[in-house]
Amino acid sequence: KKIVILISGRGSNMEAILRACAADRWPARIVAVISNRPDAAGLPVARQHGVATEVVDHRAYDGRAAFDAALADAIDAHAPDLVVLAGFMRVLTDGFVTRYSGRLINIHPSLLPSFAGLDTHRRALEAGVRWHGATVHFVSPTVDGGRIIAQCAVPVHPDDSPATLGERVLAAEHALYPRVVRGYVDDQIKLVDDDLLLAPQLW
Ligand code: GRF
DSSP states (O other): OEEEEEESSOOHHHHHHHHHHHHTTOSOEEEEEEESSTTOTHHHHHHHTTOOEEEOOGGGSSSHHHHHHHHHHHHHTTOOSEEEESSOOSOOOHHHHHHTTTSEEEEESSOTTTTOSSOHHHHHHHHTOSEEEEEEEEOOSSTTOSOEEEEEEEEOOTTOOHHHHHHHHHHHHHHHHHHHHHHHHTTOEEEETTEEEEOGGGO
16 A cells, blocks of 8 residues: 655654554555655655655645645655645645545544644643543544544643643554554555444454
8 A cells, every 4th residue: 555644844643654664564655755844854754764755835836725736746646545644734625635535634632522723732731631632533624523533542640731741642643643554554444425434453
């Protein structure tokens, strides 16, 4: 299977996936890492892992539709089976999301449907929740609203700051996301008519 990963920044989830793919010899290949930001710290990391990188700079395009069309061209050149959003910080148009329906997944740093959107760790602390976490989901036109594939939870500590809580969530993401991508590679995860089909061992 061929996988394209989209990033905007640090790329630590991307790196967790690259490491797992190599270490566990997945029957899959990360064919490209594409960033919308030329200065994304994850780009050199991807190259260190021997993965080709590309930049589709959103500032070079007039509007979301034009950017998404260029991004889709860059992706389709690789004919991937799966497109993985890993800290990709642009909202995608409905047209883009529909084009990749069932083969576009994202990780969000909260237990959805709680805390969709930005600044999740601060908002979780303000809400006083005792558990927080991350969610991997299929991407649908509703932002952070697609079918939930998998979640991981971490406890909130009384002395947490958004930063300490965020670190705990991120460490859990690095275990969760590779597991889900592997499940997709192994055909254990499918979206059929907006219904999630999950192999029993992934429940
Ligand atoms: C992660 O917290 C992810 O859940 C969110 O953005 C962050 C990306 O971090 N979507 P990284 O770029 O993978 O290090």
